[in-house]
Amino acid sequence: MRKFYLLMLGFLISQQFYSQTPDENIEMKGLIAKEMNAFTKKMITYNINPNTLNYNLQYQRMDVTLDPAVYHISGSVTSHFKPNQNMASIYFDLSDLLVVSQVQYHGTDLTFQQLPTKEIKIDFPASIAANTLDSLTIHYSGAPLAGNAFSTSLQSGVPILCTLSEPYGAQEWFPTKQSMNDKMERFDFKITTPSQYNVAANGKLMSETLLPGSQKLTFWRTAYPTAAYLIAVAITNFIKLNDTMGSPPFPFVNYIYPSTNADPVSMANIEWTKDVMNTFETYFGPYPFRNEKYGHMQFKFGGGMEHQTMTSVGSWSKGLIAHELAHQWFGDKVTCGTWNDIWLNEGFATFGAILANEKLLMTHTEFKDFMLSEINNITSASDGSTYVPDAELSNVSRIFNNRLTYAKGAYILRMIKWILGDTVFYQALKDYHARPNLAYNYTRTSDFNVSLLQSTGKDFTGFFNDWLYGEGYPSYVTKWKQTGNQILFKVSQTQSHPSVSFFEMLLPIKVNGTGGETAYFVLNHTSDNQYFLENVSFPVASVEFNYEYQILEKNSTVLQDNTLSVSSVDKEDFALYPNPAQNELYLKGMNKSAAYSIHAADGKLVRRGVYQPGRTIGISELVPGTYIFTVNNQKIKFIKY
Incomplete structure (x- = not known):
């Protein structure tokens, strides 16, 4: 699972930069052309690989030798698994560019086949009974496919090796199970390198041991369930910064280049991570991996990747730091169960970066300007659904589409927040990732919808049909007339795409008086050309629609119309x-x-x-x-x- 974050012109760098760039987006993620070509044929297959559905992968231990100066990997991976049915053979996802030399099972060698489908099929001497915990070890070596999943380069003239496996790159450097239905319960890294290098990885650092021949063995362990594409390492002459954050405190660990350590702006932004962590813990709930750590490991790519407990970063902008941190709740703790539902990762993380803008980085005016730029980005085309249809899964750039997956996905959450109110909404988010059947597991949009219903009593099925599965956005014409102490509204709607016949929505209205008075109304818009009659105690000078950009719309207008008649109002049911x-x-x-x-x-x-x-x-x-x-x-x- 390979994902490469492209930093586009206008990436968020400072709050001044935000306000000066109207077409700015929270984060631009995509894939370089060669990766899209390499993995196009795999996208549908690897939502769920049917060959790996007959077992649960419980634990993996990686024992490998890596040298950042040499493009090569060698060693073994031991896998503990539990069949869910009687099983005579087992499949792992593994590139056929890596040569398997031996498969050991209870002291004996097993027969195996490396398949052109990037799988290894291993036959057992006798069928293994369902629910029997068992294990085997695969020995392998080779030069992985060139790209981001496994890469070597230089930083300040020093070799660096790093991995970035989203969406389908884990199989390029170790045998594993990539189907999005089964997380590993635990993963151990035992990595031997030349002693001058430091190794960063997921989880908790258990030990570093000097070996003969100027070698070093580094042992990391994560005991939280982890998706294969979130397993990662980075190796170079890192400076290790050990700190704490949160209340009660837990480890805050950063592996950074020496040049970064000498840069005061980067160091200040790394320290700012503590502020955004506090904000996210307030609104999203406790950090999900407190028993291990949070931190960053620097890598060669521009942008970042939300590797569980240890985000990989290529730059230190606050927008990037916030986005990747939000992923620890949404993307890592709860992970989209198919790439159709990638908005559950990226839309939520983009919403997290928006929250950081609102609470930490921007003035009210700057934040409104920023949200208008998001609306302009989303509505720059009249079609496209946030949910990725099966027919479009072969297009990796469609899965990681900034306009639809990231920006519109985040705005869908903003509208849910508007409908529910802040208190109910943020509690619903906390409930969602804490539910026993969802926590540290894969989830679908249907799971999120059910969770919202359980938390709020409100069924969002119709909302998701319009905004997530449907395409486009609405435009409104709001006409108004004041009569004495009442104001009459008539609201009509058009849709940018025929997939949605009507967007039902609570409409935000602000009424301004001639003497500076204000009044706020919420109109429950359920049909076209709908009338609303509200009380207002002052002469009205103007009416504002969507005054805080609470909802997604484009080209809406507000008109005073003295021809409106109160007798036209349809009496709503009480x-x-x-x-x-x-x-x-x-x-x-x-x-x-x-x-x-x-x-x-x-x-x-x-x-x-x-x-x-x-x-x-x-x-x-x-x-x-x-x-x-x-x-x-x-x-x-x-x-x-």
């Missing part, structure tokens, strides 16, 4: 939504202030209040159960969970 609800309720069909009460199912009064149009009713302090909401002699039953 209702509370969402129902069931966790923290907030919206009241539909009530356009004026009114006293309300909430009673428990046994008739006990638990709340009195005054409803204000356009504002939510907070219920977070209520004990889960059934309640009766009463306003203007109308009663509605709702469930608090």
Whole structure:
């Protein structure tokens, strides 16, 4: 699984740079042309390789010799596996450019075949029973396919070896299982190198041992489930920086070039990682790999790669640091289960970088300018779905498409946040990656949808059908007229692509008064040419639509229209939504202030209040159960969970 992050002109470098670059995007990831050509035929096959479905890969130990000055790998990988059915042979993904010399099994040699499909098939002397933990060792050597999965180069004249395996490169340098249905529970690196080099890798550094002949054995171990494409090493004359971060603290470990250590800007940005970690722990929950570490290992490529616990970086911009750190929750702890759902990795990480912009890097004005640039990027074409259809999986650049996978994927999350409110949304994100069936596992969009329903009581199926599986975006015309203390809106919508007939959405409206007053309304837009009547207590000077870029739209307009008639308003049904609800309720069909009460199912009064149009009713302090909401002699039953 190979992914190469291309730093495009206009990559995020500073908050000043953000505001000066209207077409800037959070991060530009793609694949260089030769890699796309090399792996095009593998994309559909390796979502799930059917030959590896008959076992679970429990553990791997890599014992290899590597020298950054020599393009070569030799050694062995021991794999512990558990068949889920009786099994007479086993397959591993492995490039046929690497020569397997021996397969050892309980002290004997097994017969094997290296296949042109980049697999090794190994036959057992007798069938292994289902659910029997077993192991074997593959000895191999050779020069891996040239590219990013395994690469040597120079930094300041010193040899460096590094790996970057997304999406399908792990098999280029070690035998493993790349199907996106089975993470390894544990992985050990035992890497022998010339003693002048330091080895960085996933997990926790267990030991470094000097060997005869000016050699060194470095032992890293990760005990968290890990996808094959997130296994990585980097080797050169690194300077090792050992620090702590978080509360309570855990290791913050960086392996950097000597030239980076001498650069105060890079060092300041590395230190800034602590700030963004604190922010992400606040909004996303505790860092998922606290028992090991977080850190960076520098590598030869421009950009970065979210290798679990040890991000590989080629530069030190804050946007890059934030994006890759967000991946530790979204992409590493929970990992997209197919490349169709790559937005679950990249859209979420892009949203994380946006969060860092909002909370740490930008003023309010700068952030609004940045979000407008994101909208302009997403709407620069009228088609394309964030979900990657099977027919497009052969195009690697389509999978890692900045406009659709990264930017629109992040905006989908921004709109969910707008619909739910910040408190409910961020709790739902924490719930998503913490659920026992999802944590440290592969996930699909359907899993995220179910998790949202469990957390919020709201079904986002229709939303995902429009925004994720559908293509394009809406444009709105909002007409308004003030009559006394009321303001009438009429909203129409057109769609940029025929795959979506109508985008149902809560519309953000800001009303500005002639004396500087403001009022905010949320219009539940469910049909074209829909009317809304709201109360406003001051003379209206202007109306703003999508005033904080809460939703994705393009070329929308707002017009004052004195021909609108209040008699045209369709009376909406009186209702509370969402129902069931966790923290907030919206009241539909009530356009004026009114006293309300909430009673428990046994008739006990638990709340009195005054409803204000356009504002939510907070219920977070209520004990889960059934309640009766009463306003203007109308009663509605709702469930608090």
